[in-house]
Amino acid sequence: MSVKLGPNRYGKSETRLVRVVRDGPVHHIKDLNVSTSLSGDMEAAHLTGDNAGVLPTDTQKNTAYAFAKRHGVGQIEEFALLLARHFVTTQPSIHHARVEIGEYAWSRGGPHSFVRDGGEVRTCVVHHDRDGRTTVLSGLTDLVVLNTTGSEFHGYVVDEYTTLPPTTDRVLATAVTARWRHTGESESYGKSYEEVRRCLLEAFAGTHSRSLQQTLYAMGEHALTTCPEICEVRLSMPNKHHFLVDLSPFGLDNDNEVYHAADRPYGLIEGSVLREDAPDAGFAWE
Numbered sequence: 001m002s003v004k005l006g007p008n009r010y011g012k013s014e015t016r017l018v019r020v021v022r023d024g025p026v027h028h029i030k031d032l033n034v035s036t037s038l039s040g041d042m043e044a045a046h047l048t049g050d051n052a053g054v055l056p057t058d059t060q061k062n063t064a065y066a067f068a069k070r071h072g073v074g075q076i077e078e079f080a081l082l083l084a085r086h087f088v089t090t091q092p093s094i095h096h097a098r099v100e101i102g103e104y105a106w107s108r109g110g111p112h113s114f115v116r117d118g119g120e121v122r123t124c125v126v127h128h129d130r131d132g133r134t135t136v137l138s139g140l141t142d143l144v145v146l147n148t149t150g151s152e153f154h155g156y157v158v159d160e161y162t163t164l165p166p167t168t169d170r171v172l173a174t175a176v177t178a179r180w181r182h183t184g185e186s187e188s189y190g191k192s193y194e195e196v197r198r199c200l201l202e203a204f205a206g207t208h209s210r211s212l213q214q215t216l217y218a219m220g221e222h223a224l225t226t227c228p229e230i231c232e233v234r235l236s237m238p239n240k241h242h243f244l245v246d247l248s249p250f251g252l253d254n255d256n257e258v259y260h261a262a263d264r265p266y267g268l269i270e271g272s273v274l275r276e277d278a279p280d281a282g283f284a285w286e
């Protein structure tokens with residue numbers, strides 16, 4: 001039997017990096033989770049154990065720390081691009097770099113004191129290859145949102161297993177994971193991020209929803225029609241079901257007031273919304 005090496009990549013995942021900038025008595029922090037993944041001439045490493053082309057994952061981690069000191073950490077997309085370009089341009093054996101960063105937000109509690117903001121994480125995924133092709137995704141995870149009305153679900157398929165009652169007024173709640181693709185390299189990733197996030201929230205709150213699918217599309221559409229620098233939005237939204245509790249055993253009615261917030265199972269609604277003329281995504285989503 002004959003076998004061969006298929007697609008492969010390697011790197012250091014989840015390097016936790018905190019950069020403090022000491023501006024006199026006022027300090028600033030950036031709190032990152034950096035994952036690097038490299039690929040290229042790795043046949044020898046896999047087939048014969050020859051590591052001559054392998055940049056150790058430990059070195060990849062060190063590079064992230066050294067770059068945080070040397071270059072500082074601005075927008076996560078820019079830091080990811082810096083690292084990706086460095087690996088590809090300095091190592092002949094490395095043909096492609098993927099750098100993913102999550103940024104945890106902290107609010108100021110004092111000149112040198114900070115309070116972690118909720119569970120929401122800003123994210124990016126950057127690819128760069130030796131032909132100079134670069135792609136940038138920005139995004140967020142765990143943006144938890146809830147509407148107490150303005151959501152219906154009815155008119156769906158009913159078969160012999162359907163028990164779900166139709167509703168014209170329900171709680172709609174989800175934890176949004178969103179990623180959006182930049183058409184080129186952006187001038188201002190920070191401003192772009194704030195604007196896309198604002199659009200997602202505005203559409204979630206402002207859409208009279210007949211399903212989470214319809215809300216998902218409205219969110220992507222609003223971001224794309226407002227932000228010219230992006231061409232595709234991918235959303236993953238668990239339907240965090242809120243079930244009305246039957247209070248009749250206690251002689252109480254329940255007119256959409258008391259719910260059981262179930263954590264599982266949950267519906268998972270996922271989709272992509274893109275411009276008609278969006279350029280080919282290439283390796284952006286890999």
Ligand SMILES: O=c1[nH]c(=O)c2[nH]c(=O)[nH]c2[nH]1
Binds near residue numbers: 153164239
């Ligand atoms: O918005 C919804 N979409 C569905 O596809 C679905 N399925 C379900 O049971 N509840 C819901 N809600």
